[in-house]
Amino acid sequence: MFIDKATISVKAGKGGDGAVAFHREKYVPAGGPDGGDGGHGGSIIVVSDDNMSTLMDFRYKRKYVAENGMNGQGKRCSGKNGGDTFIKVPRGTLIRDKETGGIIKDMTDSAPFVLVKGGRGGWGNHHFATPTRQTPRFAKPGTNGEAREVVLELKLLADVGLVGFPNVGKSTLLSVVSKAHPKIANYHFTTLFPNLGVVYISEGRSFVMADIPGIIEGASEGAGLGHDFLRHVDRCRLLVHVVDVSGSEGRDPIEDFEAINNELREYNHELAERPQIVVANKIDILPEGSELLSEFRDYVTELGYDFFEMSAATHTGTQELIKAVGEKLMNLPPIKIFEADYIEPEIVIDTSEEVSIEQYDDVWVVEGPWLEKLISTINFTDYESRMHFDRILREAKIFERMEAMGVKDGDVISMYNLEFSYQS
Ligand SMILES: Nc1nc2c(ncn2[C@@H]2O[C@H](COP(=O)(O)OP(=O)(O)OP(=O)(O)O)[C@@H](O)[C@H]2O)c(=O)[nH]1
Ligand SMILES: [Mg+2]
Numbered sequence: 001m002f003i004d005k006a007t008i009s010v011k012a013g014k015g016g017d018g019a020v021a022f023h024r025e026k027y028v029p030a031g032g033p034d035g036g037d038g039g040h041g042g043s044i045i046v047v048s049d050d051n052m053s054t055l056m057d058f059r060y061k062r063k064y065v066a067e068n069g070m071n072g073q074g075k076r077c078s079g080k081n082g083g084d085t086f087i088k089v090p091r092g093t094l095i096r097d098k099e100t101g102g103i104i105k106d107m108t109d110s111a112p113f114v115l116v117k118g119g120r121g122g123w124g125n126h127h128f129a130t131p132t133r134q135t136p137r138f139a140k141p142g143t144n145g146e147a148r149e150v151v152l153e154l155k156l157l158a159d160v161g162l163v164g165f166p167n168v169g170k171s172t173l174l175s176v177v178s179k180a181h182p183k184i185a186n187y188h189f190t191t192l193f194p195n196l197g198v199v200y201i202s203e204g205r206s207f208v209m210a211d212i213p214g215i216i217e218g219a220s221e222g223a224g225l226g227h228d229f230l231r232h233v234d235r236c237r238l239l240v241h242v243v244d245v246s247g248s249e250g251r252d253p254i255e256d257f258e259a260i261n262n263e264l265r266e267y268n269h270e271l272a273e274r275p276q277i278v279v280a281n282k283i284d285i286l287p288e289g290s291e292l293l294s295e296f297r298d299y300v301t302e303l304g305y306d307f308f309e310m311s312a313a314t315h316t317g318t319q320e321l322i323k324a325v326g327e328k329l330m331n332l333p334p335i336k337i338f339e340a341d342y343i344e345p346e347i348v349i350d351t352s353e354e355v356s357i358e359q360y361d362d363v364w365v366v367e368g369p370w371l372e373k374l375i376s377t378i379n380f381t382d383y384e385s386r387m388h389f390d391r392i393l394r395e396a397k398i399f400e401r402m403e404a405m406g407v408k409d410g411d412v413i414s415m416y417n418l419e420f421s422y423q424s
Pocket of ligand 2: 170211213
């Protein structure tokens with residue numbers, strides 16, 4: 001089964017919590033703090049795999065989670081980091097944000113891509129000991145791992161894409177010029193999924209050709225197999241547009257040619273502008289006296305397209321076509337790689353959400369989900385940003401609450417990875 005689109009949800013692991021523990025030993029009356037750190041949560045990492053050619057695996061498994069980090073323990077034992085989860089996808093898979101459709105990553109190279117990052121492990125209490133604070137009774141919780149829903153969309157990587165009506169001989173051409181064995185038969189929609197073939201031109205020179213299911217008029221509205229398969233020629237550097245000029249199905253080559261170009265335009269304007277070589281096929285069964293070929297040739301060359309005649313069945317003209325394709329490719333830009341265009345949504349901070357304030361001697365541990373988000377957006381080396389941060393804390397009445405609880409100048413405020421001293 002060929003599957004080229006799938007929606008999955010991914011969730012990275014939570015960081016483990018830091019531990020609160022104190023050293024205990026015979027004859028040592030008051031041991032120091034020795035609570036270890038929590039381990040980091042595992043991430044979800046995507047890698048491209050050349051042995052995969054469809055997204056079928058994702059039909060049966062849609063949820064991916066990475067391991068949580070373990071909590072820290074006494075004796076300064078750090079919790080174990082959560083293991084990463086690797087997701088393999090066929091090369092050429094686009095990862096999009098489900099909500100916005102924005103492109104997060106085009107998996108065309110071999111570098112692993114971190115899709116969601118695991119949470120950080122919290123620090124154990126031994127980090128918080130100072131000469132004046134010898135028994136910190138607090139530690140930090142681990143932070144949550146990132147989570148998101150994404151759409152995987154396979155766009156095959158091919159230099160040349162074959163387009164045309166059903167039954168015109170696209171698969172036959174691929175089978176003649178490459179070692180691929182696509183299904184060939186005398187009826188419409190023989191090809192139900194894309195086929196790739198490597199075409200050798202001469203020593204060390206070759207290109208990849210993609211054969212996709214035939215397109216018909218109205219494909220963009222869902223007629224025939226629709227036009228979704230065009231995504232597999234979307235990256236192609238060159239299109240080879242195959243037209244049956246024999247009139248064997250009673251159709252007009254010029255109308256067919258225009259109908260396909262229309263459908264390309266409907267799919268994506270840019271695809272219709274892609275360099276195209278037009279090939280008149282089935283010249284071996286051209287009825288005597290037929291004007292279809294010469295009329296079509298005049299029409300197409302007038303429009304400025306490169307034009308070839310062939311019979312894929314008898315291999316007439318196929319080598320000339322391949323040679324011309326090879327030459328044309330030398331002057332065309334490389335296979336299209338999609339740039340990421342996904343924009344992280346602005347972080348919304350709702351200061352009405354709860355914030356916990358806990359006092360441990362002269363240390364105040366202040367925590368709440370929105371605070372964590374806020375801290376991640378602040379650049380603490382920048383005065384303006386610091387003022388902004390301070391203003392939000394005041395507006396949220398954090399300091400007011402602490403004053404009511406008896407905070408003194410010089411006390412330490414500890415918020416996630418941030419520590420600063422209180423000044424009224
Ligand atoms: N006489 C003749 N028949 C051909 C030629 N090329 C292909 N055919 C025949 O046309 C029919 C359709 O060929 P395919 O290669 O399956 O056509 P296709 O364009 O891949 O069709 P779809 O997969 O349905 O889109 C088959 O019976 C082929 O044998 C040719 O040059 N001459
Ligand atoms: Mg076919």
